[in-house]
Amino acid sequence: MEYIIRPIGIIHSPFTNASQTPIQSSGSEAIGQIEIHSEYVDGLQDLEGFSHIHVLYVFHCSSGCSMKVKPFLDDQLRGLFATRHPCRPNPIGLSVVRLIRRRKNILEVAGVDMLDDTPLLDIKPYVPDFDSRANVRSGWYATRSIQRLRR
Amino acid sequence: MEYIIRPIGIIHSPFTNASQTPIQSSGSEAIGQIEIHSEYVDGLQDLEGFSHIHVLYVFHCSSGCSMKVKPFLDDQLRGLFATRHPCRPNPIGLSVVRLIRRRKNILEVAGVDMLDDTPLLDIKPYVPDFDSRANVRSGWYATRSIQRLRR
Numbered sequence: 015m016e017y018i019i020r021p022i023g024i025i026h027s028p029f030t031n032a033s034q035t036p037i038q039s040s041g042s043e044a045i046g047q048i049e050i051h052s053e054y055v056d057g058l059q060d061l062e063g064f065s066h067i068h069v070l071y072v073f074h075c076s077s078g079c080s081m082k083v084k085p086f087l088d089d090q091l092r093g094l095f096a097t098r099h100p101c102r103p104n105p106i107g108l109s110v111v112r113l114i115r116r117r118k119n120i121l122e123v124a125g126v127d128m129l130d131d132t133p134l135l136d137i138k139p140y141v142p143d144f145d146s147r148a149n150v151r152s153g154w155y156a157t158r159s160i161q162r163l164r165r
Numbered sequence: 166m167e168y169i170i171r172p173i174g175i176i177h178s179p180f181t182n183a184s185q186t187p188i189q190s191s192g193s194e195a196i197g198q199i200e201i202h203s204e205y206v207d208g209l210q211d212l213e214g215f216s217h218i219h220v221l222y223v224f225h226c227s228s229g230c231s232m233k234v235k236p237f238l239d240d241q242l243r244g245l246f247a248t249r250h251p252c253r254p255n256p257i258g259l260s261v262v263r264l265i266r267r268r269k270n271i272l273e274v275a276g277v278d279m280l281d282d283t284p285l286l287d288i289k290p291y292v293p294d295f296d297s298r299a300n301v302r303s304g305w306y307a308t309r310s311i312q313r314l315r316r
Contacts, residue, residue: 018167057245068259106170108289136254139247140301145296153213
């Protein structure tokens with residue numbers, strides 16, 4: 015079984031190669047523009063009420079995947095699904111960004127961690143009641159200094 | 166441009182039709198099993214250190230999409246991307262569930278809100294530093310009683 019997905023827009027960011035790119039959106043204040051193809055613009059109504067949005071996108075510069083990877087934040091091999099590594103069986107990325115404003119089909123957002131020209135797959139509102147959890151254990155990430163994100 | 170995605174496993178849940186299914190995982194204590202195809206089992210190493218995981222999956226019972234939808238929690242039309250409605254241009258679902266335990270290629274999880282036999286696309290660890298945000302505005306959701314989720 016397979017499914018076909020088609021981008022609904024494109025993400026413009028200041029990052030043109032992976033080595034410049036923040037490791038996660040929470041470590042970034044970078045401004046980007048999410049441009050939605052015109053046939054989807056009506057679906058953006060009401061989005062401005064939300065301060066944060068989930069962005070789903072294609073890791074378009076990734077290729078192949080291995081079940082053991084060395085994350086950017088770590089120095090030993092980890093199971094792929096215990097990491098956010100971009101090389102995955104289905105190369106779908108997920109980030110939470112802050113919505114600054116909308117101008118027609120363009121969303122100006124803060125905290126981008128995607129490469130420039132990243133294909134956009136979906137936008138979902140970030141709703142703490144659905145998306146935020148307390149009393150969380152963060153596995154191997156907890157042993158790594160989050161300061162290393164702040165580049 | 167289009168991309169092909171292939172399920173990496175299947176999600177077993179108690180819910181066999183949409184009307185029984187919790188609206189979001191945060192409103193559910195339902196137990197489910199995520200079964201990962203054997204070729205991906207090595208990628209699950211280290212996952213047990215995480216109490217919560219993001220699950221990406223296909224809304225396999227959805228078809229078509231409209232740019233204006235009436236969410237389950239609301240009584241007026243909203244822009245699709247300001248909702249979590251399952252009928253989307255790319256029918257990809259996103260939920261946070263609690264990881265109870267792993268047995269080889271089976272993850273037992275709590276808080277499922279997917280239909281039984283949902284195709285699994287990806288698993289990512291839930292890391293509050295990446296995924297949780299404070300000072301959030303929740304748009305039209307904020308005006309709806311979250312109690313309506315608790316069915």
